[in-house]
Amino acid sequence: MIKIEPILTFRKVLILSALLMIGSSLTMAQPGRETKSGMKQLIDEQFSFAAKQYKVLAKTVPANVMPRYYDPKKNKLVTSSTKWWCSGFFPGTLLYIYEYTKDTGILNEAKNRLAILEKEKHFKGNHDLGFMMFCSFGNAYRILKNPAYKNTLDTSAASLATRYRPSIKAIQSWDSDESLACPVIIDNMMNLELLSWVSDHGGNPRYREIAVTHANTTITNHFRPDYSSYHVIDYDLKTGKVLKKVTAQGASDSSAWSRGQGWGLYGYTMMYRFTKDKHYLNQAKNIARFILSNPNMPADMIPYWDFNAPGIPNVPRDASSGALMASALLELGQYAGKAEQKTYVAAAEKMLRSLSSDAYRARLGENGGFLLMHSTGSFPVKSEVDVPLTYADYYFLEALSRYKKWYL
Secondary structure, three states: OOOOOOOOHHHHHHHHHHHHHHHHHHHHOOOOHHHHHHHHHHHHHHHHHHHHHHHHHHHHOOOOOEEEEEEOOOOEEEEEOOOOOOOOHHHHHHHHHHHHHOOHHHHHHHHHHHHHHHHHHHOOOOOOHHHHHHHHHHHHHHHHOOHHHHHHHHHHHHHHHOOEEOOOOEEOOOOOOOOOOOEEEHHHHHHHHHHHHHHHOOOOHHHHHHHHHHHHHHHHHHEOOOOOEOOEEEEOOOOOOEEEEEOOOOOOOOOOEHHHHHHHHHHHHHHHHHHOOHHHHHHHHHHHHHHHOOOOOOOOOOOEOEOOOOOOOOOOEOHHHHHHHHHHHHHHHHOOOHHHHHHHHHHHHHHHHHHOOOOOEOOOOOHHHOOEOOEEEEHHHOEEEEEOEHHHHHHHHHHHHHHHHHHO
16 A cells, blocks of 8 residues: 655645745746747647547547547547436537637537437436536536526536435435445535536525535545545445545555546635635645645646556556646636746646647547547556546646636
C-alpha cells in the first residue's frame, strides 16, 4: 500500500513556497496581449477541429446508443446505453461545439441524442444523474431555452434526491454490495450542480439543502490534512458512522487518484458559485494548492492517472483529469484575488496548450472521432486505459469556452 507522508508544519511551509514558485513561473509566461491573441487562435482552431471530428464520430455511433470510448489497439468504438454514467457527455460536447461554431448539423445531432437520453430523467439506480442530465440538458436549456429541457432537469433532480440518506447526511452513490454498505464517492460532488440549479430556477428548495448538506459531509469525511481526497467513504446507514475509507479507481486506499482530486476541485468551486459560502471557496483553493504544488505533477501539467501511482513517471497519464482541472481552475480564478487568479489561469492555460498539442489531441479522422488521446478510466481493473473518453473531450471544450468567455 502506498503511504502518504504525514503533514508536518515545515512541510506545509515548503508546499506553500513551492506553490508561490509555480505561480511565479507560470505567470511570468503570461505577458498579456500576445498570449491572449495566441489563445484566441488556439481556441478557434480547437472548436473548428471539434466540429469536423465529431461529425466523424457521429457517423459511427448507432442512433440508439452513446459513444463511450475508442480502443485504438482493436480499432473499435465502444458504445453504451443511455443508463451509463457518461451518456450525457456526447450531447453536451455537441452543444458546446454548436454554441461556438453555430454549425446546425452539430445541433441536429445533439437534439437527436437528447431525445434518446430524455427518458433517463427517471433513473434512480445511482448518483450519476448530474453527469447524465445536467451536462446534456443543462447546456441544452442554457443555449436553446426550450422549456421542455427545463422540465427534464426538474424531474432529474427529483430522481437524484431520492438517493439522499438523512442518516449519513449525504447522497448514496452506489447501492450496497458484499464489500460496501453505503458508499459515497468524491465524484458525487459533481452531481450537486443539478440539485442546486433546479432549486435556484423555481424548483424544490429542498434540493439545494441536500446539496449543501452533502458538500459539508464530504468536507468532513473525504479529505486528508493535505487536502487530497479519498475516493470512497463507506457509511453505516443506520448510525451514519464512517466504516472505512477506500478506493475503487485509485492506486491504493491512501493515494490521491488524480481525477478524484479534479472532481473535488470542480465541485467545491461550483458550490461556491451557488452559495457564496467562503468555506467552499477555501476548500477549493486548498485542493488547488495540493494539485499545483504536487511534486508528481508532470511539467506539461497533464497528471498521471494517480499522483501516487507506483512506477511514476512510466505510468499512463489521464487527459480527462487535466481537462477537468483546467475547467475548474478557470472558474476558481473568477472568485480569487488577482495574484491567485494569475496562478490558476496560467496553470489552466498550460494544461490547455498541452492538450491542444500533438501529444494529446488527435488528428482529423483518427482516434475514433474523439478529440483527445491518453485518458485513463479505471487503471486498477484495466478498464479504459490510455484511450479517448467522452468526458475528457467535454471538459476540454468547456475549459476552452470558459477561457474565451472570462479571460479574452
